[in-house]
Amino acid sequence: MISREICQRILHKALSTGADYAELFAENTVNHxxxxxxxxxxxxKDxxxxxxxxxxxxxxxxVMATTVDTSEKGLLACAEKAAEALGQGSAPMDIVLRERIFGDIHPVKIVPSSVANARKVEILKEGYFAAREYDESIVQTSGTLLDVDHNILIATSEGLYTRDRQIRTRLSIDAVADKGQGTQTGGCRPGSRMGLEMFDTICPKNVGIHAAKQAVTMAGAGYCPAGVMPVAIDNGFGGVIFHEACGHSLEASAVAYGRSQFAGKLGEKIANEKVTAIDDGTIPNAWGSINIDDEGTPAQKNVLIENGILKSYMIDKFNGRRMGMASTGNARRQSYAYTPTSRMTNTYIAPGEDKNEDIIASIEYGLYAKEMGGGSVNPVTGEFNFAVNEGYIVRNGVICEPVRGASLVGKGSDVIRNIDMVGSDLDMGQGMCGSSSGSVPTNVGQPLIRVxxxxxxxR
Amino acid sequence: MNFNAFKEAVIAQCECLGIADYELYYQAAESTSVSAFQHALNQFTGSAEGGVCLRCLVDGKMGYASTEDMDPNKAAALVERCVDNAKTLESCDPEFLGEGGQSYAELTLQNYALPSTEKLIEKVLATQEAIYAADPAVIDGSSTQGIAERSEFAIYNSRGLDLHYENTVTGLVVAAVVTNGTEKANDYQIKLGQLDSLDSEALTKKAAKTALGKLGGDVAPTGQYPVVFDPEAMSDLLQTFSSIFSSEVAQKGLSKFADQEGKVVAAPCVTIVDDPFHPENPMPINFDAEGSPTATKAVVESGVLNTLLYNLKTANKAGKKTTGNASKGGYDSPVAVRPFSMYLAGGDITEEELLRKAGNGVYINSLGGLHAGANPISGDFSLQSAGFLIENGVKTTAVKSFTVAGNFYELLKNITAVANNSHLPTAMGMTAFGAPTTLVEGLSIAGK
Known part of the structure; x- marks a missing residue:
């Protein structure tokens, strides 16, 4: 890694045309x-x-300039390129870097790169064959075991010099089932910000069974009817509804430019009073957790919405300048090649007081979304969409037959007012969130809720 | 970073270990992007990136390993990882490296110098002002962006392949946010070409006009209607489901077209072409990721599935010749199969005539959530949409926040007309998709 002395010289060069802040971010990541x-x-893939x-x-x-040449010469050339793009300016300030070590709140017991391929294949096969052999209607299965060892160094003109090592592990199993009415898919993708000890608590076999069961259920399902209706969305990955409908619109990258439906609404009631929503990057070993963000700010627990009132946005340093607000530790980037911006970490609707059985019982005719798929949003208008991977019709307060091919669409500001029941069994699901600073791991979560x-x- | 020095070190290590079949795939890009917000410059990015992927055959299995750290001292570690990965594989389909000495189509590449930063900034600021001037309803030019990228890649292998490709792309992205006082709407437009030739005014007017069209929309009624997709929406659908034409996907049992070559899979008016030299694609290419020559072919011709797309491995398995469609998602990805410029060919009626044919229905010019609401394996889709109602053969009220649902395999059979305006709406990279305005029967709309 690059020494403190070299970083000092690089930042000095970078500031030579009058920048008021400079940052060096270096990375060495092994993806397997x-x-x-x-x-x-x-x-x-290695x-x-x-x-x-x-x-x-x-x-x-x-201004940002990137390079794959991390020698002092290469970095100086990169600094010069960035400085030149800024134009003419005054002489730079002096920089004294002091090393700072933030604690590691996400301990790792088994570093994946120290484990032979053969052991990883064993884990993957356990999950794979549990799905493949689950039922005779399973016609194809695929599986992936991913491990990432992401090492970063951050030095800034404010004097910060620090490093972080972020290790992640994820097992994904996908199953395809066919019962003669067209193929349907099921999936399960648990991940954690830890090493292979993740499988001490998550049994690969259960991952495979979960994926297969979903595919088999959906292969026997008819198409979801279309219309406007109440929907109960279950915990875990169901939290994607908040992530899409609301979370992206609370990111400084939208708010700072007035491109959000929630810009200028701090302190106002934007959601049903049953809704309290939190972004927390400090949950030990959670998939979306970090020690420090990609600008070197320590991770925080930020209450975004409390009892329906908007309390905070998710802010990075650069957009914070335009907003006149401090960073909330949400600056993230997929890699050095992306300009970091405000992103979510582990974002969830906090547990409420409704009972699950009451939520289902309250629906005369509607949909129970047991598992959600991905989605997307246009923060300017708040219009979002997401897919229901496993859904069931609810009739007279009872969960009935499964239905395939459903999706939910709406406007974020409407849907968070329409969340009128919140259960108590919080659970999280893992996803990769794509945005302008690339693809970053995020957790979504909630208890069972009713929209x-x-x-x-x-159809 | 010196690819040649690293390459020599990797070759020496492969030869030392007695690895006879190896290949290096190198990719690098140098790019500049400038963006403006309101009336000022907001962000500048100048990036240089590059990486190399080694693959080698060990006991008939193809291992991969890649790196961005091209320090010749680390070449041995790359080879070691590659061999270790190969030994872990269990695939039993034979794999091949491309042969040297093949002949390729002549190609004229756009290989000009990147514009200066000053010039890029000037163009972006001028375009930004053009957005505000385009319509009084424009309240924000959002992120007008100028982009310039010079990319190159090279393939070198032990079978005599030694190919190199270099191309330059420049362009503008404009975004307009408009309001009618109570509601906001936005639109993005992208245009590639040499900066001087890009008409900022026309582009910004188009963005403003499209955004204005989205204001004040009603919710569509629920039911089954004739649906007209505009070229952009239809291209998006084709892109989302394009993997069904991949032999690799078919051989894994994940496409219904597995045993359909030579059979009718679509309506007679449907012809789908894959063209590596499409004039609207700024990155034409005469060799694929395995170094095989590329070629233009009709994948579907008048409703009949002519051929799937193949690379060396899948063609061998099917007893066919490669169609020159080997591809890599990134330099570090395994060789897969992908089209170049794949488009649904146009017909001979105008969009107006097609709308008259539709009678009463829904016109869709925007689809959302394609990565989530569409399943390329089953063909099912249920997608967030926006557009207009079609009443008595003409577009009337704007509609939004509704979904269109159906199955892509069935959709191909239910296309009843294609207009004469087929083009590639957003060709940004080597892979691009195109379509004309398309009329489809039998889709479900969910609105109010």
Whole structure:
């Protein structure tokens, strides 16, 4: 890794044209993925990402230059390129870097790169074959075991010099079932910000069974009817509704530019009073957790909405300048090649007081979304969509037959007012969230909730 | 970073270990992007990136390993990882490296110098002002962006392949946020080409006009209607389901087209072409990721599935020749199969005539959540949509926040007309998709 003395010289060069803030971000990441399909290990992706980015701020302008040459010479050239892009300016300030070590709140017991491929294949196969052999209607299965060892160094003109090591592990099993009415898929993708000890608590076999069961259930299901109806969305990955309908619109990257339906609404009631929503990057070993964000700010627990009142946005340093607000520890980037911006970490609706059975019993005719798929949102308008991976019709307060092919669409500001029942059994699901700063691991979560009225797409 | 020095070190290590079949795939890009917010410059990014992927055959199995750290001292570690990965594989389908000495189509590449930062900034600021001037309803130019990228890649292997490709792309992204006082709407437009040739005014007017069209929309009624997709929405659908034409996906049992070559899979008016040299694609290419020559072919011709897309491995398994569609998602990805510019060919009626044919229905010009609401394995989709009602053969009220649902395999059979305006709406990279305005029967709309 790059020494403190070299970082000092690089930042000095970067500031030579009058920037008021400079940052060096260097990275060395090992990504390792073992993939299975057709009951065989068919591909291994094994790569090293190595490079650096230099960012400068001057007022509300930001400049970034990146390089794969992390020698002092390469970094100096990169700093010069960034400085030049900023134009002419005054002589730089002096920088004294002091090393700082933030504690590691996400301990790792088994570093994946120290484990032979053979052991990883064993774990993957346990999950894979549990799905493949679950039922005769399973026609194909695929599986992936991913491990990431992400090492970052951050040095800034404010004097910070620090490093962090972020290790993640994830097992994904996907199953395809066919009962003669067209193929349907099921999946399960638990992940954790830890090493292979993740499998001490998560049994790979259960991951496979979960995926297969979903595919088999949906293969026997008819199409979801279309219309506007109440929907009960279960815990875990169901939290994607808040992530899409509301979370992205609370990111400074939208708010700072007035491109959010929630800009300028701090202190106002934007959601049903039953809704309290939190973004917490400090949950030990959770998939979306960090020690420090990609600008070197320690992770925080931020209450976004409390009893329906908007309390906080998710803010990075650069957009914070435009908003006149401090960073909330939410600056994230997929790699050095992406300009970091405000992103979610582990975002969830906090547990409420409704009972699960009451929530289901309250629905005369509607949909129970047991598992959600991904979605997307346009923060300007708040219009969102997401897919229901496993849904059931609810009739007279009873969960009835499964239905396939459903999606939910609506407007974020409407849907969070329509969350009128919140259960107590909080659980989280793991996802990769894509946005302008690339793909980053995020947790979504909630207890079982009821949305009183939403458009269900089906046929 | 020196690819050649690293390459020599990797070759020496492979030869030392007695590895006879190896290949290096190198990719690098140098890019600049500038964006403006309101009337000022907001962000500048200048990036240089590059990486190399080694693959080698060990006991008939193809291992992969990649790195961005091209320090020749680390070449041996890359080879070691590659061999270890190969030994872990269990795939039994034979794998191949491309052969040297093949002949390729002549190609004229856009290989000009990147514009200066000053020039890029000037163009972006001028475009930003053009957005505000485009319509009084425009309240924010959002992120007008100028982009310039020079990319290159090279394939070198032990079978005599030694290919190199270099291309330059520049362009503008404009976004307009409009309001009518109570509601906001936005639109993005992208146009590639040499900066001087890009018409900022026309592009910003189009963005403003499209955004304005989304204001004040009603919710569509629920039911089954004739649906007209505009070229962009239809291209998005084709892109989302394009994997069904991949032999690799078919051989894994994940496409219904597995045993359909030569059979009718679509309506007679449907012809789908894959063209590596499409004039609207700024990155034409005459060799694929395995170094095989590329070629233009009709994948579906008048409703009949002519051929799937193949690479060396899948073609061998099917007893066919590669169609030159080997691809890599990134330099570090395994070789897969992908189209270049795949488009639904146009017909001979105008969009107006097609709308008259539709009679009463829904016109869709925007689809959302394609990564989530569409399942390329089953073909099912249920997607967030926006557009207009079609009444008595003309577009009338704007509608939004509704879904369109159906199955792509069935949709191909239910296309009843294609207009004469087929084009590639957003060709940004080597893979692009296109379509004309398309009329489809039998889809479900869920609105109010």
């Amino acid at each position: 993925t073992i993939h299975m399909i057709d009951s065989r290990v068919d591909a291994i 790569g090293i990402i190595a490079g650096a980015a230099i960012r400068l701020y001057k007022g509300l302008r930001s 009183s009225s939403i458009t269900v797409g089906g």
